[in-house]
Amino acid sequence: xxxxxxxxxxxxxxxxxxxxxxxxxxxxxSTIGALLASRLRWEFADADWFHPTSNVDKMHSGIPLTDxxxxxxxxxxxxxxxxxxxxxxxxxxxxSALKRSYRDVLIGKRPDVRLVYLKGGEALIxxxxxxxxxxxxxxxxxxxxxxxxxxxxxxxxxxxxxxQSQPREIAVRILSAMNVVEGASPEQPxxxxxxxxx
Numbered sequence: 001x002x003x004x005x006x007x008x009x010x011x012x013x014x015x016x017x018x019x020x021x022x023x024x025x026x027x028x029x030s031t032i033g034a035l036l037a038s039r040l041r042w043e044f045a046d047a048d049w050f051h052p053t054s055n056v057d058k059m060h061s062g063i064p065l066t067d068x069x070x071x072x073x074x075x076x077x078x079x080x081x082x083x084x085x086x087x088x089x090x091x092x093x094x095x096s097a098l099k100r101s102y103r104d105v106l107i108g109k110r111p112d113v114r115l116v117y118l119k120g121g122e123a124l125i126x127x128x129x130x131x132x133x134x135x136x137x138x139x140x141x142x143x144x145x146x147x148x149x150x151x152x153x154x155x156x157x158x159x160x161x162x163x164q165s166q167p168r169e170i171a172v173r174i175l176s177a178m179n180v181v182e183g184a185s186p187e188q189p190x191x192x193x194x195x196x197x198x
Contacts (some may be wrong), residue, residue: 015178016114017085020106022097022152023118024145026129027163028170033094035171040092043084047095050076064144067141074105081113098148105154111164115156116174122146122164159162 008102009139019042021033037044051059053067077095084091097103097115125143152158159177161170 017090017112018081018110019092019114019116019174019178020097020103021092021116021118022103023120023163024096024098024125024149026125027118027120027141028167029094029096029118030194031167032116032170032174033092035167036174039171039175040090041091042092045077045091045093045096047073047077047093047097059141062141064141068103071105074102076086078106078108081110085110085112096145098145098150100150100152100156103117103152105152107156114178115152115158117152117158118158118163118170119151119160124163 001136019033019036021029021036023029032044032050034044036042051073055065055073058065058069077093081091081093095106097106101108103115103143107115129142159174163175165173
């Protein structure tokens, strides 16, 4: 059984400007991230949008990405996060963020960025990937993702939620652990990072 450790609400902790929904491919990051953004009326971004074509081609071919492949990708996501923060807006980004070093790029010294970890076992996620024909992550790369995964530690103050529940229930659990009021922020458009729309 997956352990969940969503922190209790704290009046002293400000609401985040940006939430990063992390986990291995197939855990539901995009689904949950988009659902959270919709319910909060925040902007949503999927980390897949920020991959250069060379990375997408590698993944289509079943070739694992190297850290050298990932640094420009992570920097691009970090730039989106900073743009959202500077504008005074709020956003949710779905990103694998498997390693602590990757999360250090995305979060670093940004106290208003919150991490949500969608936790699930390899067998369950493999079954989900098997029916996701449109997704460009082959099932053959799933094991390598689990090998690379460094689960967030307590010092990262993550909200950890099991993926065994339905998406709406998962979203409710995440919202209950955050100091935010659902739908209270001004409505923002759902934008592709280019600004042209999804």
